[in-house]
Amino acid sequence: MPMVNIAGKEVEVDEEGYLVDLSQWNEDIAKYMAVEEKVDLTDSHWEVVNFLREYYAEYQIAPAVRVLTKAIGKKLGPEKGNNKYLYELFPYGPAKQACKIAGLPKPTGCI
Amino acid sequence: MSEMDDMDDGSGIIKKFMFLNRKAPHGTVYALEGLEVVLITAAFDQDVSMVFTDDGVYQLIKGVDTKGIEVKDFSRTYRALEGYDIEKLYVDQKSMDARGLTEEDLIVDVTVLSVDEMANLMAEQDVVISF
Numbered sequence: 285m286p287m288v289n290i291a292g293k294e295v296e297v298d299e300e301g302y303l304v305d306l307s308q309w310n311e312d313i314a315k316y317m318a319v320e321e322k323v324d325l326t327d328s329h330w331e332v333v334n335f336l337r338e339y340y341a342e343y344q345i346a347p348a349v350r351v352l353t354k355a356i357g358k359k360l361g362p363e364k365g366n367n368k369y370l371y372e373l374f375p376y377g378p379a380k381q382a383c384k385i386a387g388l389p390k391p392t393g394c395i
Numbered sequence: 396m397s398e399m400d401d402m403d404d405g406s407g408i409i410k411k412f413m414f415l416n417r418k419a420p421h422g423t424v425y426a427l428e429g430l431e432v433v434l435i436t437a438a439f440d441q442d443v444s445m446v447f448t449d450d451g452v453y454q455l456i457k458g459v460d461t462k463g464i465e466v467k468d469f470s471r472t473y474r475a476l477e478g479y480d481i482e483k484l485y486v487d488q489k490s491m492d493a494r495g496l497t498e499e500d501l502i503v504d505v506t507v508l509s510v511d512e513m514a515n516l517m518a519e520q521d522v523v524i525s526f
Contacts, residue, residue: 342471342474342475343471343472343474343475344467344468344469344471344472345434345469345472345475347475347478348434348437348438348479350438351475351478351479354478355478
């Protein structure tokens with residue numbers, strides 16, 4: 285699998301650019317992935333990225349977008365737990381892009 | 396007839412899917428693959444239930460540590476099922492008894508069914524898929 289150099293560290297990614305070993309994840313990697321995805325990281329983006337990392341730590345999976353939306357609504361409120369808000373932050377799919385930035389595998393059932 | 400129109404392209408039909416889990420969580424790939432299939436099925440808005448019987452009841456056991464066998468502990472993923480609207484989880488009483496397990500040993504809330512109750516539930520299903 286391809287290796288990329290991120291902030292002086294060799295990191296292995298899969299053919300779609302997702303981090304292979306999520307224990308390697310750090311903020312530099314998140315920023316690198318964000319550039320790859322053409323996402324300009326703001327606090328709102330970080331909120332979703334950090335939420336995903338917590339979700340993964342608890343359940344050991346990356347959630348499907350429908351599940352992510354619902355879970356964010358529950359935790360951060362309905363103004364954030366909706367497709368419009370999340371797609372504005374991550375235009376190419378909140379589950380897909382935010383997971384990549386968070387260093388998680390591609391969500392199960394993500395088509 | 397409106398009922399016929401609704402069925403034209405097959406969308407909007409909700410079938411009862413039962414996923415039957417009979418194998419221990421590790422050693423084969425059945426449990427993990429079965430769980431992934433269930434998570435994917437959840438996206439299609441079907442009526443999904445999961446049954447754990449025989450060694451399959453071990454999939455739900457609390458306090459698993461998989462470090463020694465160097466595989467992912469996916470037992471915690473069963474706790475995510477609620478978020479996927481999969482809330483019908485059944486275990487077989489006899490399988491639990493044979494292994495000295497009670498509901499308190501399990502990581503999620505389940506309904507314990509007798510053999511007869513399980514047979515009735517299976518008879519109601521449109522599709523039963525066994526892992």
